[in-house]
Amino acid sequence: MKTLEEKAEKFNYNDLNERSREILLGIIEGYFGTANPVGSKFIAENSKLNLSPASIRNIMASLEEAGYIYQPHFSAGRIPTAKGYKFYVDSLMKTEQITLKEKEDIEIRLTSANRDLNGILNQVSILLSDLSHYAGVVLAPDMSEANLLHIEFIRIKEKNILAIIVFANGVTENKSFYITKDIKQNELTRYSNKLNEIIEKKHCSLDGLKEIIVEEIHNDKENFYSILNMEIFSSIGNVSGYWDYEHYDNCLYVGPEGDLIEEPEFSNNEQIKFLIKTISDKKNIIKLLGHTKNSKTKQIFIGSEEEWSEISGLSLITAPYISGTNMIMGSIGIIGPLRMNYSHVIPIIDFVSEFLSGII
Amino acid sequence: MKTLEEKAEKFNYNDLNERSREILLGIIEGYFGTANPVGSKFIAENSKLNLSPASIRNIMASLEEAGYIYQPHFSAGRIPTAKGYKFYVDSLMKTEQITLKEKEDIEIRLTSANRDLNGILNQVSILLSDLSHYAGVVLAPDMSEANLLHIEFIRIKEKNILAIIVFANGVTENKSFYITKDIKQNELTRYSNKLNEIIEKKHCSLDGLKEIIVEEIHNDKENFYSILNMEIFSSIGNVSGYWDYEHYDNCLYVGPEGDLIEEPEFSNNEQIKFLIKTISDKKNIIKLLGHTKNSKTKQIFIGSEEEWSEISGLSLITAPYISGTNMIMGSIGIIGPLRMNYSHVIPIIDFVSEFLSGII
DNA sequence: ATTAGCACTCTATATGTTTAAGTGCTAATC
């Protein structure tokens, strides 16, 4: 009987020894290939280690005790746990290079169409699905701190105004709203001209503009600001809550999931339903993408019972994208099975997020 | 042995006799309730006809011969065929009234938010999913013949221009594009002012505007149109191909399908995959919604092997929506199983399409 | 420290049996 200390030394719980690493890697890569539990015989035959199945079994038992792998039932091979995948991604994986062909594909598909931002983000979600054969997702940026470029008001009909807000990064938002007193188009034009003067001078955000206006009204000697209808301003004021939780319908783009559901894990009916519900509900995906957006670094969420249970059985790889001013950002991601081809998907996410940051 | 003529008389292939209709209705409604094949005993006990199971069996055999029902296997009950559903929808079904609560729900959810058209259409797709518990879909309108309200050009950076095109129905399109020679903002403003003058006078579409400009340039004595940069015009000229097959990514809104996949037909793995692929591929749905848009009437597509096989095993109920000028339109729809609750869904589609036509 | 050998466990597969549902047909009945 070995003591706990001896075991801890042997397998070095924090950073597995060479042999354990090799076997864990073998199990994970074997499982990637077949989607079936991997047994000691397979490892013995396929790894560089010249060990008998019996020795491998010893090490496997320890890896299982340490939580990196598990057995679906007594006489089955081993499957990586979330902890196992995590260790793989952090320490074992050799990241592939993105191919030239993929690079070209990304460049062509994201630059050829002269679309607005919504069109580009939608295109990115489709592109990510196509490249990964999983499901691409894109979280639209939050515009609340973006600098303005231009504001325009158009009278659609009596008491109904359309506000067009153009941000410095090319994003436009349109919002139609009603006011209590009708305003003629030429008065609206004077109003927007005045706002655009301020915008050009101060390079401010929507909130910033609001502050400036309030101050100018305060010092308004010439009474010029009588034309500033505060009703309009409060209507456009909250346009910028682009993806708060009330309007989350419009902030997540999901690429086609036709390839993803062909993965063998989704031959189980419960799993496919969980996947579709998770994706079509959107809320949890938005929450996780929001994490990445806030943390400003690439993140990998591996869903288990204990951690990220909202995507239990699924993995989500995400990275933020940023505008030229480093202010505005959202995030992109790929959803797949735990058994995801991390070494292929991660460079795709890296390249697309970087490329996207460059063009918006 | 009966002759064919006698049978034809008895069951009146074109318009089933009273007794056959009653039994077909019983089978269909029974199948709606349980999703299981319906046998003669069930009909004998649940229909108004006081007939023994044996008599019902006779009639069932004829209904099967005529193609309205079929048996999944020899000793099973009967299931309606696509032809059976069609007959039900056309002749047997009593349409329910939409409830006051549903009406209010629709009105609140489509008027409360002051969104742009894209936001409304997205909201409609979600609303349809919620009300029907199936999957709502919405095809965005084709803007190529829509009247213009306003055009605006904004210089984003050197040689990069953002065009904002506002249509009379409140739809806005934004398109960023590059030109070969830089143009200052004040020249762009002069240009758009001129275009807006024409728009206000002539109430024309984008194509119409193009024609007018070409003609005016032809008669341009004062050389005013030197500022009309044809490069710009050709760039915005093809903005309006809103949902041609090259850009179909952006023209279909699909509501959440979480409820739909809980229907018992999707406990079969093949069927759920077909559903997800059909929905995520979009092309076929767009095609079918396009039919309705062009025919300008409500339509019901019941997918079988023979007809509408692209949605085999699914039903799609669609109706067009139109703008105030009766020119611009798209269509809305609900996708569900063949065993869809038609009498509930059809009035929802009717009301929503009418209501939507009223507000855009 | 490693491994051959073996008993053991569990799944997957095939096979046979039973049950229940529902049919089509025939002959009797209204």
Added chain:
DNA sequence: GATTAGCACTTAAACATATAGAGTGCTAAT
């Protein structure tokens, strides 16, 4: 002549049982 009771038949689904195969943990030998 229309209706129906009765019955033999078909099939799927549920259940039980046997078998093969994969893979394990443990022990004793190397």
